[in-house]
Amino acid sequence: MNGEFDGLAAIVTGGASGIGLATALHLAARGARVACLDLRIDDLPAPLHGVVADVTDDPAVRAGVAAAVEWLGGLDILVNNAGIGAIGTVEANSDEEWHRVLDVNVVGLVRVTRAALPHLRASAHAAVVNTCSIAAHAGLPDRALYSASKGAVQALTAAMAADHVREGIRVSCVNPGTVDTPWVRRLLAKAADPDAELAALKARQPTGRLVTAEEVAAAIAYLASPLAGATTGTVLAVDGGMHGLRLRAKP
Incomplete structure (x- = not known):
């Protein structure tokens, strides 16, 4: 099933690094043509196509999506x-700062989707996958603004x-x-004790380690795949069990 994206075209925002880059490469490896929208696209590896766009700028988003398509x-x-x-x-x-973060994380998503919808409606395999966060449903300390945006x-x-299911x-x-x-x-580099902060981040996930960008990319690919044609409105946790597991403390 490595080629289930053969013949399909994808746009990944924030696709030049981190989860976005891992996702773009994952989709491309499984047959998709992929364009990455980002503020900077220097050194974007082949076969990815880069388009410069700022998700807080509606004209730039519309132009970027049009160029990518x-x-x-x-x-x-x-x-x-x-x-x-x-x-x-x-x-x-x-x-x-509240306006800035909400403008990127929420309204930016709206701008890109709004520009993409006319093109998605023409597809027989249209899918949108949003990168959210465990912060949408778990109370994490010192993440009030970020949590609000992801909620x-x-x-x-x-x-x-619900709005678009009947459009396919x-x-x-x-x-x-x-x-x-x-x-x-x-973030870790700015901490008073980076090693201790890293250990704390690892410890709060039941698997005892950080999630990899490639693991998130694989989850995004599942949700986007034509093989998941009956899956919509789904929230897929990729959090090392943090959402649902409650382990007893080690003796």
Whole structure:
């Protein structure tokens, strides 16, 4: 089944690094033509096609999606992965920061999907997969703004699935736990004790390790695949068991 994406075209936002890059490469390896929308596309590996676009800029999004679709020759799959993080309680972030994070993580997803929908409607295998987070349903300390944005993404995913299912467009999301990405590594580097912080992040996931970007990519590919044609409105946790498992403390 390695070629189940043969003949299909995909756009991945935030596709130049981390989960987005892993997803783009995974889809391409299984037969898809893939265009990555990102702020910077330097050194994007073949066979991926890069398009510069800022998800907070509606004209740029529309132009970027149009350029990607022209290169791809159509559009079957949209992966809304672009996003930014935020640290702190509700007291820690200014109004400006709240607007900035919500503009990228929520409204940015809306802008890209809005531009992609006319093309997705023409596909026989249309799927949208949103990158959400365990923060959408688990209370994590010092993640108030980020959690609010991802809670909105999860709710938006369900609403989109209901709105577009009769158009033949499936919409789902993945909820990763803490993923070993460049962004997480930058956060760790700023910690007072990076090693202790890394150990704490690993310990809160029952598997005892961080999730890999490739594991999230595989989950996104499942949700996007024509083989999952009966799957829509789904929230797929990729979190090392953090969502549902409650282990006893080691003696």
